[in-house]
Amino acid sequence: MDRASAFSNGGYPPGAANDPRAPYNQKEPAEVEVEVTVSVTYSKNFKVVVQEGYTDADLREVIEEMNVLPAAVLAVRASQLSDPDEQLEMLRRGDTTKSISDEIKRCKGWHTDEFEVVPAL
Numbered sequence: 001m002d003r004a005s006a007f008s009n010g011g012y013p014p015g016a017a018n019d020p021r022a023p024y025n026q027k028e029p030a031e032v033e034v035e036v037t038v039s040v041t042y043s044k045n046f047k048v049v050v051q052e053g054y055t056d057a058d059l060r061e062v063i064e065e066m067n068v069l070p071a072a073v074l075a076v077r078a079s080q081l082s083d084p085d086e087q088l089e090m091l092r093r094g095d096t097t098k099s100i101s102d103e104i105k106r107c108k109g110w111h112t113d114e115f116e117v118v119p120a121l
Contacts, residue, residue, distance in 0.1 A: 039113050040110070040113070041113060041114050042070075044068070045120050046063065046066070046068065048062045048063065048066075049062075050062060056117060056118070059117040059118075060115075060117045062117075063117050069112065069115075070110065071110070071112065074103075074104055074108070077100055077103065077104055078104055080100070081097060081100060081101060081104070
C-alpha cells in the first residue's frame, strides 16, 4: 500500500472508518433515569424526664412530643410558611421563604424505617 492510499481513508484501515465496534466510533452511553430507594437510620442522644417505672412506650411518647424528629421539624417549617406573620419573622432571622420551601421539597417523602427509643448507656 502506498503512502497516498493509506491517507485517503483518513489513516483508518479499509472499512474501519465506519465500524461501530471501533473505539473512535463508539457512542457515549445515554443517561437514563433510575428509581432508587434510599433508606436512612439516624440516632441522637437526648436527656428526657420520665416517671420511675417508665416503659419503652413512655420514652417513645416523650420523644415524639418533643418534635425533634426530621418529619416533625419539617411540619413546623411548613406551617411557618403558611403564616404571613411567621414568614416575616423568618425573614428577620435571615431565613428566606424560597430556601425553606426548597428544604421542605427535598425532604418530603422520607419515611422513618426504624424508630426505637432506648435508654443511653
